[in-house]
Amino acid sequence: MSFDFGQMVEHLIGSVYGSSSRRDVEKKQDDVLYDAAIVGYGPAGGVMATLLAEKHDLKVCIVDPNIEKRWIPNYGVWVEEWESLDRSLQIGLGDCLDRTWEVTDSFFGGSHGIPTSERCRIKRPYARVSRDKMQANLKTRLAAAGVTKIASKVDASTVKHTAEGSTVELENGMKLSCRLLVDCSGHYSELVERDGVNNPGVQIAYGAEVEVKDGHAPYDEKAMLFMDYRTDYINPEESSPEEQRELRDIPTFLYAMPMGKASNGRSKIFFEETSLVARPPIAFDLCKERLYKRLKHHGIEVTKVVDEELCYIPMGGPIPKLDQRVVAFGGASGLVHAATGYMHVRMLAASRGVAEAIATELKSGGPGASRAAARRAYQALWSAKAKLQRDFHVFGGEFLMAQDTSILRGFFNGFFKLPLPLWAGFLSGYPNLPHNEHQQEWYKRFAFGFQFFLKLAPAVQLKLMAAGALNGWRDGLIRSVSPMSILEDSQDLGFDAEIEAIRLKAAATEADSAVSEETDGNRGPGSDVTPESGPQISDQSTTKELMTL
Structure with missing residues (x-):
C-alpha cells in the first residue's frame, strides 16, 4: 500500500474542520472579515x-x-x-518592569562654569x-x-x-x-x-549590557545615570585637533542602568552612548568607540558583553x-x-x-x-x-x-x-x-x-x-x-459635524448605488453594468499561514 502524505494532511484537516476538502478550509479562513x-x-x-x-x-x-x-x-x-x-x-x-531606581543622576560639567564633578541628582523613580x-x-x-x-x-x-x-x-x-x-x-x-x-532628525545609540570587574565608579550603583555629557574622557593633549572638533560638534552622552549582580558576583550594567538627535544620523561605530573610551577613562573593565543593542529613532x-x-x-x-x-x-x-x-x-x-x-x-x-x-x-x-x-x-x-x-x-x-x-x-x-x-x-x-x-x-x-x-x-469644535458629514455622504452614495442597481436590474439580460461590491476574500491562502494565538 502506497503512502500519500498529501492525502493524510487533507484527511487530518478535514477531521478538524468537518470537511475532507482542503479548499473548503481555505474558504472558511478566507471568508473572515x-x-x-x-x-x-x-x-x-x-x-x-x-x-x-x-x-x-x-x-x-x-x-x-x-x-x-x-x-x-x-x-x-x-515610574510615575x-x-x-x-x-x-x-x-x-x-x-512588566525589570528594575527600578529611586533617583537619577546627570553630569553637565565642563562648560559655563559648571565643575566637571558636579552631579545633578533627581529624586524621581525611573525604571526599565x-x-x-x-x-x-x-x-x-x-x-x-x-x-x-x-x-x-x-x-x-x-x-x-x-x-x-x-x-x-x-x-x-x-x-x-x-x-x-x-x-x-x-x-x-x-x-x-x-x-x-x-526628513526627520534621528536619535542613534549603541548599547551593551555588560559584566564589569570592580563596580562602575564614579557612577552610583543605586542610581540610574540619565545623562553624562562630559568630554573629559578624551585628553586634549593626546588627541588630534580633528578629534577635538568632532567631540565638540558631534555631541553624545552616556546613559546607564545598574542591573545588580550577576550569578558570578560581578556587577551588571547596561551602558548606552547616545546621540540625542542629528540630521543626518551619526554612525553607530562612533557611539561604540566613545562608550569604550569613557569606560576606560573611568577604569571600568568589561569582563563580558551579555547583549548589544542598536537604537535608531526618527524624531520630528x-x-x-x-x-x-x-x-x-x-x-x-x-x-x-x-x-x-x-x-x-x-x-x-x-x-x-x-x-x-x-x-x-x-x-x-x-x-x-x-x-x-x-x-x-x-x-x-x-x-x-x-x-x-x-x-x-x-x-x-x-x-x-x-x-x-x-x-x-x-x-x-x-x-x-x-x-x-x-x-x-x-x-x-x-x-x-x-x-x-x-x-x-x-x-x-x-x-x-x-x-x-x-x-x-x-x-x-x-x-x-x-x-x-x-x-x-x-x-x-x-x-x-x-x-x-x-x-x-x-x-x-467642528469635528462632530465632520463625522456627521462623512456618514451622510456615505449614506447618500449608498442610496444612489441602490437606485442605480435597481435601474440596471430593470434592464434585464444583457446589462453590462455590475454593482460595486464590498471587500471580497481571495481563496488563494492556506491554513498553515494562519496561526491563532
Whole structure:
C-alpha cells in the first residue's frame, strides 16, 4: 500500500474542520472579515490589538512576517508615568518592569562654569521595562481575546478601500479583508501618507549590557545615570585637533542602568552612548568607540558583553494626513517626542483614546463607519492641542540638533533646574500623562519657556533667541506659544459635524448605488453594468499561514 502524505494532511484537516476538502478550509479562513487588521507586531501593534479585542470585543488579526521574533529595544520610563498608564489601561503593565531606581543622576560639567564633578541628582523613580515580560503578557492576552496572527508581509501596493472597509494582499498569496486597517509597522511605513516631506532628525545609540570587574565608579550603583555629557574622557593633549572638533560638534552622552549582580558576583550594567538627535544620523561605530573610551577613562573593565543593542529613532518630521483611510499608530503616526526621542509611554497614553475611537464608530455600523472610524482615530491621536504641543517639541528638536556639546550641557543644566512638574510635563508632552497639564495651553508653554530661559547660561540664551528669531515661524514655535493657538484649537469644535458629514455622504452614495442597481436590474439580460461590491476574500491562502494565538 502506497503512502500519500498529501492525502493524510487533507484527511487530518478535514477531521478538524468537518470537511475532507482542503479548499473548503481555505474558504472558511478566507471568508473572515476582520473588524481591524493590525500591520506590525511590536509593542504598538500588540497593545492596540489587545485593547480592540480584549476591551472592545472586536475581531482582530495581526500581520507580521516575523510575528514570533523577540522584541529588540529596551525602554526606560519614569515610574510615575508607568503607574498612571497601568491604572488607565488595565492590561498588566505593572508586571512588566525589570528594575527600578529611586533617583537619577546627570553630569553637565565642563562648560559655563559648571565643575566637571558636579552631579545633578533627581529624586524621581525611573525604571526599565522588560521587553520579554511585556511581550509575553500581551501574547497571553491576545490569545485569550481570540486575536489571529498571520505570519506574512503586506504588499502595500495592493491596498484598496471600499465603502465597507479595506482589502490588502499578502506575500503568501492571501487576500485580507477588514473594516479598518491599522498600521503599526514603524517609522518608515509604506502604508501611510504623510503631510509633508519626511526628513526627520534621528536619535542613534549603541548599547551593551555588560559584566564589569570592580563596580562602575564614579557612577552610583543605586542610581540610574540619565545623562553624562562630559568630554573629559578624551585628553586634549593626546588627541588630534580633528578629534577635538568632532567631540565638540558631534555631541553624545552616556546613559546607564545598574542591573545588580550577576550569578558570578560581578556587577551588571547596561551602558548606552547616545546621540540625542542629528540630521543626518551619526554612525553607530562612533557611539561604540566613545562608550569604550569613557569606560576606560573611568577604569571600568568589561569582563563580558551579555547583549548589544542598536537604537535608531526618527524624531520630528510630518505627521500622517488625518483624512486617510489607513490609521497609523506608534512610530508610523509620528508619536515620537520630537525633542527627546521618547515614544513608549506616549504610545501607551494615546492607545486608549484611539482604540475607543475605532470601536465607537465600527460598533455604530451603518454607512461610512470605516471612514468615520479612521477619522475619529486620527482626531484622538492628533487633536489641535496635541499638534500645537508637538510644534513646540519640533522647535526644540531642531534647536538641539544644531548645537554643539557645550551648548547642550548648558541647556540641560538649566532644564533640570526647573521645578519638576514643569520639566516633567515637557518630557512627557502628551495628553493623559502626568504633568502634561503644564504644557497643553499656549500661555502655559510660554510661561514654561520664559522660566526656562531665565535658568540658562548667557551663551545658551543667545543661541535660543537666535533660533527663535530665525526659525520660530518655520518650526512652529510662534504658533505654539502665542494666541494664534486659539484659532488652531477652534478647528476641533467642528469635528462632530465632520463625522456627521462623512456618514451622510456615505449614506447618500449608498442610496444612489441602490437606485442605480435597481435601474440596471430593470434592464434585464444583457446589462453590462455590475454593482460595486464590498471587500471580497481571495481563496488563494492556506491554513498553515494562519496561526491563532
